[in-house]
Amino acid sequence: MGNVGSQLVRYGLVGVVNTTITFSVIVVLSYLGASAVTSNIIGYGFGLLNSYLMNRQFTFNASKSHKRVLRFLSGFAIAYLLNLVALVVLMHNDIVPVLVAQFIAMIIYNAKACHQLSQMIAPARWIAPRNAIARLSYLVAIA
Numbered sequence: 001m002g003n004v005g006s007q008l009v010r011y012g013l014v015g016v017v018n019t020t021i022t023f024s025v026i027v028v029l030s031y032l033g034a035s036a037v038t039s040n041i042i043g044y045g046f047g048l049l050n051s052y053l054m055n056r057q058f059t060f061n062a063s064k065s066h067k068r069v070l071r072f073l074s075g076f077a078i079a080y081l082l083n084l085v086a087l088v089v090l091m092h093n094d095i096v097p098v099l100v101a102q103f104i105a106m107i108i109y110n111a112k113a114c115h116q117l118s119q120m121i122a123p124a125r126w127i128a129p130r131n132a133i134a135r136l137s138y139l140v141a142i143a
Contacts, residue, residue: 007059010059011055011059014054014058014059015110017050017054018050018051018054019106019110021046021050022043022046022047022050022106023043023102023103023106025039025042025047026043026102027099029042036087036098037088039102040083040084040102040105044080044109048076052072075113076113078112079110083105083108083112086104086105087101087102087105090104090105
């Protein structure tokens, strides 16, 4: 497997670890009585830090850069805003249980983050797989 394939595998592994950390924090805080929005914000805060550090060091072995940090944070902000809106809508009038709403909102976040990956990182780093990643993220987003 070449460098691109290796990075794709590592990116996927980081995504699994990140999602596990984020959802675990959300579940624990919910169990301890935190509101859905509070547990979501704190859980995604942990996830944000983990994702940035692991992807920078493990996936891409990239140096520190203010430009990369700003690009990462802007991508996170867009995906997280969709997550938070979905959570609030699902929680309105108790449409679904809290943890189900958190899980659905997390799917929306991950679909948007995957789409952003195909738009921001793939053109520069993964030219050949870009279209496959974009198609997959599009199918997940509309499912």
